[in-house]
Amino acid sequence: MRPDPAAAAAAAGILVGAAMVATRAVIDQTGPASLAFLRYLIGVACLLPPLLRAPRPRVSRRDLVWLTALAHAPPTSVTVSLALSPVTAALLGALLLGEGVSAAALAGLACVALGLWLAYRPAAGPDGRLCAMQIERWNHEADGPLTEAALRRKIEARGYRVTRYDYPPGTRFGTHTHDVDKIDAVLAGRFRLTMEGRSAVLEAGDLVAVPRGTPHAAEVVGDETVVSLDAVRRA
Numbered sequence: 432m433r434p435d436p437a438a439a440a441a442a443a444g445i446l447v448g449a450a451m452v453a454t455r456a457v458i459d460q461t462g463p464a465s466l467a468f469l470r471y472l473i474g475v476a477c478l479l480p481p482l483l484r485a486p487r488p489r490v491s492r493r494d495l496v497w498l499t500a501l502a503h504a505p506p507t508s509v510t511v512s513l514a515l516s517p518v519t520a521a522l523l524g525a526l527l528l529g530e531g532v533s534a535a536a537l538a539g540l541a542c543v544a545l546g547l548w549l550a551y552r553p554a555a556g557p558d559g560r561l562c563a564m565q566i567e568r569w570n571h572e573a574d575g576p577l578t579e580a581a582l583r584r585k586i587e588a589r590g591y592r593v594t595r596y597d598y599p600p601g602t603r604f605g606t607h608t609h610d611v612d613k614i615d616a617v618l619a620g621r622f623r624l625t626m627e628g629r630s631a632v633l634e635a636g637d638l639v640a641v642p643r644g645t646p647h648a649a650e651v652v653g654d655e656t657v658v659s660l661d662a663v664r665r666a
Contacts, residue, residue, distance in 0.1 A: 564626045569636025577636045579618055582660060586614055586638065591662035598622070598657040603650040612664040613641040615649070620657030624649045 521540055525532050532540075569577050574585065583593045591614055598620075606625075615624060616638035623632050624639060626647040633639065638660075641647055651657045 564624070564629050564631065564639055566631055566633065567638050577618075579658075579660070582616055582618060582636070582638075586616060586660060586662045589614075590665050592665055593660050593662045596659045596661055598651050598659060600651055600654050600656065602657070604648055606646050606648045608644050608646055609641065609663075610643055612643050614660075614662040615639050615641055616660040616662065618658040618660060620655040621652040622649060622657045622659060623652050 521532055521536065569582070571577070575581060579595070586593050595618075615622075615633070617633040617635060619635055621632050621634055623630060624647060626639075626641065626645060631639075632652055
């Protein structure tokens with residue numbers, strides 16, 4: 432029987448949705464790697480009946496590599512790599528295997544690449560330069576309720592050591608640099624971060640990567656104490 436790409440895509444979407452719904456209750460109690468592994472097991476369990484009925488069922492062990500990637504890679508990087516998979520596969524097939532690519536397929540691949548560039552390109556600062564600062568918002572749907580433990584766990588899973596600081600109103604940090612990669616996260620309050628010509632106010636659940644050697648400044652905004660999780664990459 433010939434495989435139906437539309438049916439395969441629909442089944443993949445159903446499996447992803449089922450795994451996400453089934454694990455919502457434990458999102459705030461489970462680390463990223465454990466959560467990914469649990470969702471992977473749910474997907475495998477759903478696939479077992481048709482796999483066992485297939486003539487030669489195969490599950491590649493290389494798929495487990497994604498669990499390691501999810502435990503250490505930022506969500507943006509994972510999202511981009513997954514979205515670019517069909518683009519990469521089509522290009523490699525055309526270049527290495529001589530597979531034909533229709534004009535419609537090329538147009539679709541170009542739209543995917545353009546959409547990713549528009550969504551994840553660095554923002555332009557007041558001076559027109561491209562800035563590296565990208566704010567990552569807390570996703571209640573994927574991350575669960577925002578708590579100090581959950582935010583700390585999310586950062587530590589990326590290989591960072593986390594320390595909590597409370598900054599009272601009026602606190603300011605002039606332009607400075609660090610000799611290590613850092614993540615600045617906000618648990619409560621409003622914290623203005625200025626980096627490479629761009630200024631943004633971080634609120635509860637927001638986090639920003641600050642690469643080593645990058646000049647930046649920060650200050651508390653308003654009358655509320657800022658609860659910050661300051662993270663440095665482990666050696």
